[in-house]
Amino acid sequence: MILFAVSMASSTPATSAASFAYGPTDRAELEAFMDGAVNADLEAHHIPGATVALVRGDQVILAKGYGYADIEKRKPVVANQTLFRIGSVSKLFIWTAVMQLSERGKLDLDADINIYLKDFQIPATYSKPITLKNLMTHTPGFEDLATDGRIFVRDSTDIMPLGKYLKDKMPARVRPPGEVTAYSNYGSALAAYIVAQVSGMPFDKYVEENILVPLDMRNTTFEQPLPPELSGNMSQGYTYSNGLFQNEPFEFLQNWPAGSMSSTSEDMAKFMIAHLQNGQYGDNRILQESTAKEMHSQLFTNDPKVNGWTYGFWEMELNNQSIIMHGGDTILFHTYLVLLPESDLGIFISCNERAGEAAVGELLATFMDHYYPIAPPPEPEPIPGFGQNASSFAGSYRMTRSAYTNFEKVSVLSQEAQVSAGVNDTLTIGTPLESNQWVEVEPLVFRPVGGLPSSEELVFGKDIQGRIKYIFINNNPTMAYERVDWTEGAGFNYALLGASVILFLSTLIWGIGRIFNRCPRKQERSARSARWIAGGASMLNLLFLMGLVIISAVNQMEIIYGIPYSLTGLFTIPLIAAILALASAVFAALAWKDSYWSLLERIHFTLVTLALLAFIWWLNNWNLLGYRF
Numbered sequence: 001m002i003l004f005a006v007s008m009a010s011s012t013p014a015t016s017a018a019s020f021a022y023g024p025t026d027r028a029e030l031e032a033f034m035d036g037a038v039n040a041d042l043e044a045h046h047i048p049g050a051t052v053a054l055v056r057g058d059q060v061i062l063a064k065g066y067g068y069a070d071i072e073k074r075k076p077v078v079a080n081q082t083l084f085r086i087g088s089v090s091k092l093f094i095w096t097a098v099m100q101l102s103e104r105g106k107l108d109l110d111a112d113i114n115i116y117l118k119d120f121q122i123p124a125t126y127s128k129p130i131t132l133k134n135l136m137t138h139t140p141g142f143e144d145l146a147t148d149g150r151i152f153v154r155d156s157t158d159i160m161p162l163g164k165y166l167k168d169k170m171p172a173r174v175r176p177p178g179e180v181t182a183y184s185n186y187g188s189a190l191a192a193y194i195v196a197q198v199s200g201m202p203f204d205k206y207v208e209e210n211i212l213v214p215l216d217m218r219n220t221t222f223e224q225p226l227p228p229e230l231s232g233n234m235s236q237g238y239t240y241s242n243g244l245f246q247n248e249p250f251e252f253l254q255n256w257p258a259g260s261m262s263s264t265s266e267d268m269a270k271f272m273i274a275h276l277q278n279g280q281y282g283d284n285r286i287l288q289e290s291t292a293k294e295m296h297s298q299l300f301t302n303d304p305k306v307n308g309w310t311y312g313f314w315e316m317e318l319n320n321q322s323i324i325m326h327g328g329d330t331i332l333f334h335t336y337l338v339l340l341p342e343s344d345l346g347i348f349i350s351c352n353e354r355a356g357e358a359a360v361g362e363l364l365a366t367f368m369d370h371y372y373p374i375a376p377p378p379e380p381e382p383i384p385g386f387g388q389n390a391s392s393f394a395g396s397y398r399m400t401r402s403a404y405t406n407f408e409k410v411s412v413l414s415q416e417a418q419v420s421a422g423v424n425d426t427l428t429i430g431t432p433l434e435s436n437q438w439v440e441v442e443p444l445v446f447r448p449v450g451g452l453p454s455s456e457e458l459v460f461g462k463d464i465q466g467r468i469k470y471i472f473i474n475n476n477p478t479m480a481y482e483r484v485d486w487t488e489g490a491g492f493n494y495a496l497l498g499a500s501v502i503l504f505l506s507t508l509i510w511g512i513g514r515i516f517n518r519c520p521r522k523q524e525r526s527a528r529s530a531r532w533i534a535g536g537a538s539m540l541n542l543l544f545l546m547g548l549v550i551i552s553a554v555n556q557m558e559i560i561y562g563i564p565y566s567l568t569g570l571f572t573i574p575l576i577a578a579i580l581a582l583a584s585a586v587f588a589a590l591a592w593k594d595s596y597w598s599l600l601e602r603i604h605f606t607l608v609t610l611a612l613l614a615f616i617w618w619l620n621n622w623n624l625l626g627y628r629f
Contacts, residue, residue, distance in 0.1 A: 023343045030062055037366045045359040048069075049077040053347075054347050054348075056345050088185070089261070092337065095312025106199070107194070109136075119167065125141075126175075139181055146408065159252060159253075166186070182402075215271060237352050272346030295311040305457070335348075382425040383440055396418055401479040405623065415431075416490045417431070437450070460472075503611040527596045533584050534608050588605060591605055
């Protein structure tokens with residue numbers, strides 16, 4: 001969940017915030033404030049460099065670089081020269097292009113997107129077709145997959161043609177379109193491909209002619225690697241560890257139109273001006289005024305009580321200000337583009353270090369606290385009768401932006417929100433939602449205990465039967481949390497996994513002494529075979545779990561680019577263990593029929609066998625049985 005509750009006012013000039021209640025008005029003061037805020041942010045988060053731009057109306061009021069684009073060469077960040085990867089902020093150029101073609105009558109935003117696809121089709125999994133409006137609001141209903149080169153590749157030669165990528169790497173449709181948001185990089189790349197198909201031009205060429213040239217954005221490109229005339233001005237991307245910065249190679253994105261743009265803060269200032277001026281930049285226009293206003297209006301929301309999506313921007317509320325924005329993250333770069341339409345203000349922030357995502361959020365919070373200060377909110381008061389209904393909210397909730405059909409699905413276990421009734425008429429919501437205690441302030445609407453802004457609300461949504469099904473987050477319309485059955489909940493699955501591991505480990509006692517060999521001689525061979533098979537299956541399962549943890553940790557980045565051979569080999573182990581588990585089930589029946597061992601030993605063997613069979617179910621449920629990559 002996105003929370004902007006962190007303030008860094010103590011590190012900024014001690015100017016009275018009350019005098020800036022309507023945003024920055026003095027350029028000198030603004031620059032002094034941003035100098036203090038940005039430099040403090042870079043130091044606190046160990047970030048080498050950042051680039052910032054602020055615009056008001058049709059004017060750039062600040063465009064400035066901070067820190068270094070290249071530490072080794074002591075090369076500073078320069079606002080009108082240094083390029084940063086802007087990640088998913090690139091999508092705003094896709095959506096602007098879609099709106100251009102829509103106003104020209106070449107795209108119907110409500111039509112089935114299959115009519116624009118020549119080389120492949122989206123399967124008709126549901127009766128409702130996917131439309132461009134679904135793609136723009138991230139409601140097409142696709143699952144979200146991130147491994148095996150679906151987002152990042154090692155080299156530009158590994159980048160597949162966009163049409164081939166969209167066809168070969170198509171994620172499954174897991175819910176009807178228009179039902180609920182689940183952020184989709186694939187869906188955005190699909191929209192870029194449609195732009196190319198309809199315009200008859202490569203997407204980057206279309207954007208260059210119809211957006212970049214009219215806006216005089218000369219230092220902006222989708223190309224990977226960068227063209228020679230720009231490559232020398234590209235900022236290095238860094239990781240920080242043990243007091244040292246490590247510069248990393250240039251990042252190549254597979255779904256390139258949805259996240260590969262490189263730009264300067266000065267160029268991005270021009271793009272912000274065009275949107276704040278409803279499509280106009282100087283004497284040029286990239287959108288008609290009516291089209292731009294439509295693009296900035298709400299198109300979809302998960303619930304009327306929470307912020308939603310415009311035609312490509314997501315809505316938020318900060319310090320009682322309505323904003324439209326987009327964030328962008330590559331592995332090494334983190335970016336925000338924020339528009340405050342009522343103040344006619346735009347803010348662009350980007351930094352060049354892997355762990356910088358929190359930094360851009362904190363910098364935005366610092367800016368808003370300084371120029372749009374608000375009084376601390378009072379503690380929320382629960383509505384009467386909540387305690388009687390608290391149990392209806394309890395359960396496990398999974399992010400809608402998740403994998404469903406490959407091995408990535410298991411990662412959601414560590415990301416589920418666990419909801420339970422708390423004390424003093426509150427709900428307790430565990431990881432990953434930051435605030436632990438929530439109070440119902442109106443039906444289905446909850447605010448956090450602890451003085452956080454009232455805009456940080458959760459709203460619970462119901463299904464058609466009137467049962468609680470979703471958690472919607474007011475300031476994060478990119479996804480929701482969906483209630484899952486108890487068999488999918490983290491509590492049950494961790495308990496099952498823990499009990500299975502204990503029983504697998506218990507088979508080690510079978511190798512100790514002859515005390516466990518007490519059975520009639522004629523059954524001794526069968527009994528010994530039974531234990532060898534069950535014990536072997538148990539050890540293989542333990543080996544698989546340990547290997548999965550180790551390989552995932554060691555090859556965390558490698559899995560993003562492709563499936564390592566070690567992981568492919570590892571996934572062979574549970575297949576062998578599953579065959580042995582089925583054989584153990586046969587021996588368990590024989591053990592009771594022919595009275596192998598003592599009663600206690602038979603019970604133990606049966607429990608081990610049940611654990612082996614349950615583990616087959618567990619592996620299959622989380623797509624770990626077989627090669628589901």
